[in-house]
Amino acid sequence: MDRPVTTLFMLMSVDGKISTGATDDLDVDKDFPKIAGLTEGLHQYYEIEQTTDLWSFNSGRVQAKIGVNTKEMPNKTPVSFVVLDNSHLNENGIRYFCALSKNFVLVTSNDKHPAFSMEESNLHIVYQKELSLKDALITLKSEYGCERITIQTGGTLNGLFLREKLFDYVDIVVAPVLIGGKDTSTLIDGKSLVSQSELSQLGVLKLQECVMLENSYLRLRYEVIR
DSSP states (O other), X not given: OOSOEEEEEEEEXXXXXXXXXXXXXXXXXXXXXXXXXXXXXXXXXXXHHTTSOSEEEEEHHHHHHTTXXXXXXXXXXXXXXXXXXXXXXXXXXXXXXXXXXSSEXXXXXXTTOGGGGOOOTTEEEEEOSSOOHHHHHHHHHHHHOOOEEEEOOOHHHHHHHHHTTOOSEEEEEEESOOOOOTTSOBSSOSOOOOSGGGGGGSOOEEXXXXXXXXXXXXXEEEEXXX
C-alpha cells in the first residue's frame, strides 16, 4: 500500500456514543472517572491505548476540547502525533504537541495557521488547499516513514475516513453505559447515505477478537472487509 495501515481505536458507550453530551463541556475523559460503574474499569482503555501504534492521528477540535491549548508542557513520548487542524489549536497547543511528540505533523488547509510562524525542530506542516485524508496518509508514509497509524478523531472525521475506505482495522473498547441524545457524537458521524446505490460506502467488518474485560467493559477488534 502507498499509505499506512490504519486502525480506528476509540472508547464508546453501548449505544455508540464517544462523548457524554452535545457540548464541549461534556467529555468521556472528564466525565467517566466521576461515574460509579464506569470509573472502576476505565483504566483498561488507557492501558490498551499505550499498546497502540507509534503514530497517532487526531483532530484539533477534539484536542482543544480536552485542553491542550492551556496545558503545561508534557514529557516527551516515543509517539509521533498527526493533528488535522485549521483553527482550533493555538501556539500553546502546537508547543504542547511538539513537546509530547517524537515528530509532530500538522495537516491544515489554513495558510494563516499559527504553526507557520513557529520554529520547532520536530514540527512538520502538510498544507493542503483542499482536504484529502488519502493524500495526507500517503505523505505520512512517503515523507515521514509512517507504516502504521492509530486513528483517534471525532465522529465527523471518522465518517470521512470510512467513506474514503481508509480504515483497515477497528479496535473498540465498549463502556457499560447508555448515553443517548441525537446530537451527541457517535463513533461514525458525518453525511448519511440516502440511496441503495451508496451501500458500497458501508464498512463491513470481520470480527477478530471479542474480549470480556473487567467491570463489564468489552474490547472488540475487527478487520475491515474491502
